[in-house]
Amino acid sequence: MTAIVEGIIKAFQLIFSIDPELYRITGLSLYVSGLAVVMASLWSIPMATVLGLKNFRGKRFIRGSFNAFIGFPTVVLGLVLYLLFSRSGPLGLFGLLYTPLLISIGQAILITPILVSFIISAIEAIDMDIRDLARTLGSTEIQASLSILREASGGVILAILAGFNRAFAELGVAMMVGGNIYNQTRMLTTTIALETSRGKIPLSIALGVILVSIVYILNISISYLRKR
Amino acid sequence: MAGLMELCNLWKSFGEVNALQNVNLTISHGKITTLLGPSGSGKTTILRIIAGLDTPTRGTLFYGNTQIAANDQITLREKATLVFQKSVFFDTTVYNNIAYGLKLNNELSKEEINNKVSESLTLVCLEGFEKRRAKKLSGGEQQRVSLARALALDRELLLLDEPTVNLDPKNVSIIEETIQRINREKKTTIVLATHNMFQAEAISEKIALLIDGTVKQVGTNQDIFGKSNKYLTSFARLENVFSGTAKNTKEGTSIIDVNQHLQIEASVSSPGKVTVHVRPEDILVSNNPLKSSARNVFKGTIVGIADLGSIAKLTVDAGKKFSVQITKKSLSEMKLNVGSEVYLTFKASAVQLI
Ligand SMILES: Nc1ncnc2c1ncn2[C@@H]1O[C@H](COP(=O)(O)OP(=O)(O)OP(=O)(O)O)[C@@H](O)[C@H]1O
Ligand SMILES: [Mg+2]
Numbered sequence: 001m002t003a004i005v006e007g008i009i010k011a012f013q014l015i016f017s018i019d020p021e022l023y024r025i026t027g028l029s030l031y032v033s034g035l036a037v038v039m040a041s042l043w044s045i046p047m048a049t050v051l052g053l054k055n056f057r058g059k060r061f062i063r064g065s066f067n068a069f070i071g072f073p074t075v076v077l078g079l080v081l082y083l084l085f086s087r088s089g090p091l092g093l094f095g096l097l098y099t100p101l102l103i104s105i106g107q108a109i110l111i112t113p114i115l116v117s118f119i120i121s122a123i124e125a126i127d128m129d130i131r132d133l134a135r136t137l138g139s140t141e142i143q144a145s146l147s148i149l150r151e152a153s154g155g156v157i158l159a160i161l162a163g164f165n166r167a168f169a170e171l172g173v174a175m176m177v178g179g180n181i182y183n184q185t186r187m188l189t190t191t192i193a194l195e196t197s198r199g200k201i202p203l204s205i206a207l208g209v210i211l212v213s214i215v216y217i218l219n220i221s222i223s224y225l226r227k228r
Numbered sequence: 229m230a231g232l233m234e235l236c237n238l239w240k241s242f243g244e245v246n247a248l249q250n251v252n253l254t255i256s257h258g259k260i261t262t263l264l265g266p267s268g269s270g271k272t273t274i275l276r277i278i279a280g281l282d283t284p285t286r287g288t289l290f291y292g293n294t295q296i297a298a299n300d301q302i303t304l305r306e307k308a309t310l311v312f313q314k315s316v317f318f319d320t321t322v323y324n325n326i327a328y329g330l331k332l333n334n335e336l337s338k339e340e341i342n343n344k345v346s347e348s349l350t351l352v353c354l355e356g357f358e359k360r361r362a363k364k365l366s367g368g369e370q371q372r373v374s375l376a377r378a379l380a381l382d383r384e385l386l387l388l389d390e391p392t393v394n395l396d397p398k399n400v401s402i403i404e405e406t407i408q409r410i411n412r413e414k415k416t417t418i419v420l421a422t423h424n425m426f427q428a429e430a431i432s433e434k435i436a437l438l439i440d441g442t443v444k445q446v447g448t449n450q451d452i453f454g455k456s457n458k459y460l461t462s463f464a465r466l467e468n469v470f471s472g473t474a475k476n477t478k479e480g481t482s483i484i485d486v487n488q489h490l491q492i493e494a495s496v497s498s499p500g501k502v503t504v505h506v507r508p509e510d511i512l513v514s515n516n517p518l519k520s521s522a523r524n525v526f527k528g529t530i531v532g533i534a535d536l537g538s539i540a541k542l543t544v545d546a547g548k549k550f551s552v553q554i555t556k557k558s559l560s561e562m563k564l565n566v567g568s569e570v571y572l573t574f575k576a577s578a579v580q581l582i
Contacts, residue, residue, distance in 0.1 A: 129316040137329035
């Protein structure tokens with residue numbers, strides 16, 4: 001019991017003493033997941049716009065698949081990426097294994113189903129008369145689609161926040177393809193896992209507090225946005 | 229007057245439904261042309277095709293002397309703009325809604341856009357409304373902003389789909405005056421869809437009578453309203469017009485299947501697809517079913533009450549919308565209000581074939 005209390009006290013000392021390692025880890029986590037969200041948005045938003053607006057055969061199947069992959073196990077994705085990017089793997093020549101970039105790529109893939117599914121729903125909630133309105137006011141088809149996306153922007157932001165949330169809090173991909181290398185790929189989640197097993201409880205608790213606080217603030221903003 | 233646009237042998241089907249059946253119509257340059265017809269007659273369908281928002285199943289369109297290719301909606305969208313029957317807005321300010329189309333034109337400066345927005349708002353008597361949220365406006369204001377948004381674009385051809393339906397007299401007159409004014413001052417060609425005969429008569433020079441997806445008659449006000457007209461008398465105010473399939477009964481009358489909730493019995497026998505009309509004054513309204521020999525008794529709900537002086541006009545939904553008239557006195561005696569249930573009764577002989 002005293003160990004826990006001691007751990008908590010030390011944790012807060014770490015947080016307030018601006019411990020460089022603590023802040024480096026936090027910064028890297030934010031950077032890696034932020035980059036993942038940017039990448040995922042780049043391909044998910046256009047993809048979801050097309051899926052939300054066009055009708056074609058197989059659309060239901062594609063939608064259903066994205067929905068099903070929302071809960072994809074992170075370790076399995078980590079494993080697949082590890083096999084692809086390891087020295088002897090088909091993509092090994094890029095030398096990306098154990099780099100923050102590969103963690104970002106992995107997280108981007110992980111959150112793509114969330115972004116695509118949520119953005120499609122947001123687009124489908126928009127009155128399609130908006131499209132005809134844009135057209136009759138002189139829009140091209142692309143401009144009309146962008147107008148619908150703008151009308152759906154609240155839902156798009158929500159999707160992006162939810163994606164960031166998932167990327168930021170995941171452990172599997174970061175552990176498997178990042179390797180938790182000191183000063184290079186050490187993230188909030190991987191460090192907590194490692195330091196706890198090594199008995200460095202105060203650092204783990206401090207990192208845990210930071211992780212939870214960021215996720216908490218994020219989710220508060222999500223539910224605030226939902227209400228609007 | 230040359231035709232600005234020519235619709236030739238237009239057909240439009242939605243699955244089984246033939247919304248348009250061989251429509252031929254010339255839209256005269258600089259005039260207000262009215263598409264007059266009851267609900268479901270194909271007014272919106274025609275306007276959407278002219279606006280380049282829909283393609284006809286068959287038929288050709290000419291703009292001036294050039295034929296519009298079947299897949300060329302863009303040309304039409306550059307020439308015409310449509311004000312929808314139901315207001316649609318981007319969820320933003322009135323300013324942004326009106327400026328939307330103007331911003332697509334890169335040649336306009338910010339100041340020119342501002343001026344055009346405020347000019348068009350002035351036209352519909354809504355000066356200073358720029359910062360209001362469009363979706364929060366009243367129905368009448370929304371319809372006027374929709375009109376202003378179309379006017380700001382200054383297109384050659386302005387298409388208006390029932391612009392005054394469900395509006396109060398003040399909003400109606402602002403809209404009607406604006407339409408006539410820009411037609412007069414800017415020579416804008418206008419096509420207006422309405423089911424209101426009085427409106428058609430009041431503001432247009434050319435009327436196309438549309439029934440069941442077919443143009444039954446085209447002419448000037450004089451042609452259409454001047455003499456007794458077979459089509460027009462049949463739907464006096466374009467109310468209580470119903471289409472369906474008629475079957476003969478043993479008694480020599482016929483039952484017309486309008487939809488699954490509404491079968492009308494008529495004393496005429498004319499099997500097949502028919503359109504019939506019941507004059508509002510031939511329909512009795514009561515709180516309880518009447519004991520009478522009348523063959524048509526329907527239970528319905530009042531969905532609208534309009535004041536016409538000493539009488540009131542009720543709109544009653546009984547599977548289809550009926551228009552009926554009662555005196556103000558009976559309206560209050562019967563304690564009727566929107567939502568009240570009433571019975572409509574009329575004789576088979578009151579059902580006239582169109
Ligand atoms: N997208 C659609 N899908 C199926 N049927 C349609 C569609 N649009 C119109 N119709 C049908 O085509 C016919 C003509 O419809 P249209 O909207 O043009 O009538 P309208 O004259 O504008 O009627 P209203 O006065 O009620 O607006 C109707 O029977 C309608 O049900
Ligand atoms: Mg219509």
